[in-house]
Ligand code: AHR
């Protein structure tokens with residue numbers, strides 16, 4: 001059985017079932033999600049390998065070979081057509097044209113399920129999906145349940161990495177107009193014990209960790225790589241539950257009456273569905289999401305415990321974030337541009353600016369050093385890499401507002417993540433392409449001889465699709481200095 005077969009047996013059927021990694025009903029053979037590739041803007045659907053099975057990631061890999069891919073639709077497996085697509089602007093605008101949110105990279109969150117490769121949804125700040133015309137999702141004070149499987153190590157303090165029930169207008173229509181899973185370290189409303197990240201319920205104008213606003217110490221800091229998050233709510237009753245999605249059972253962090261703060265009893269749920277954003281399209285949060293559902297009716301703890309056993313049996317596990325030319329921490333490299341007009345230029349820095357310059361074996365030592373980088377384990381994720389300047393020890397290539405800079409490591413979470421890159425086989429077919437860890441739609445690119453993290457088409461000049469594949473493909477060699 002799949003999670004939605006279990007909810008159905010429990011009398012609380014799924015009214016939305018979303019996953020890019022697997023089918024959530026044992027009989028489901030339809031499309032899980034749609035990807036769009038950069039080369040020709042065509043799309044294809046990714047379906048399970050077999051009924052009830054893991055996504056056919058090989059279909060995606062073949063379709064996206066030699067280009068980039070974005071996740072355009074996350075299909076609803078419940079039959080209700082509650083698909084998730086690129087979120088529109090609301091109280092806040094997204095970064096794309098006309099205020100839409102960004103779509104997620106199709107390759108930012110690789111995992112395995114029972115040894116088979118699949119891809120999750122890597123939400124960078126700016127990324128969001130939504131359905132403002134969903135059918136069958138709880139409204140008013142009606143009861144519902146929901147769960148999501150998340151990456152417990154990918155989060156921030158922005159508002160709001162959510163999955164669940166939100167406003168149909170994409171605007172903040174008041175307390176009690178949402179009921180969604182939140183995961184992260186926002187401390188603007190509620191907090192749990194320790195320093196987070198925490199599971200909280202986003203009930204609009206408030207992330208709740210328990211019955212009161214602010215600290216509820218029964219809500220623990222989450223430390224597992226894969227995390228099952230559960231929120232459910234009905235008339236003057238709600239609960240927060242969670243557990244390691246790769247082993248063991250769920251714990252109840254809160255179960256009881258509605259928050260004491262005013263406006264949350266009765267609830268005024270509207271029945272739209274969000275992923276990666278707040279109810280008013282707040283787009284500052286990050287996280288990684290693999291699967292989740294919404295139910296009609298208040299699921300029993302026993303039903304949720306069976307769903308957790310099903311998730312554990314799916315055996316979520318990590319897999320490599322890199323490919324192509326292997327890098328070794330401690331080694332020193334130089335990176336040569338491959339675009340035909342620039343293929344004697346190397347990635348260099350001039351002060352804090354990252355640029356490209358022509359470098360040869362007879363260049364001055366100072367220039368050779370500017371073109372040389374020490375490979376370090378990724379400051380923000382040790383499965384990827386950071387690049388320390390050879391002539392300015394302690395300073396690393398990082399992005400800021402999508403421009404590359406060489407800055408001193410200030411040890412902040414933001415710096416470390418901005419300075420983490422995951423190399424892969426060159427998108428052009430030559431060399432390596434170096435993906436930003438926290439913005440995996442973006443790669444290190446030279447544009448007018450300046451360094452950026454660029455997406456394949458987008459709102460910045462340096463996102464131009466012209467020459468994108470060549471501009472993001474670099475030949476890695478041992479260093480000049
Ligand atoms: O409740 C927290 C957030 O507050 C909601 O997600 C958003 O709509 C509002 O800004």
Ligand code: AHR
Nearest residue numbers: 399400401402403414418
């Ligand atoms: O470069 C994109 C983002 O811009 C970085 O993550 C952050 O440091 C800055 O706000």
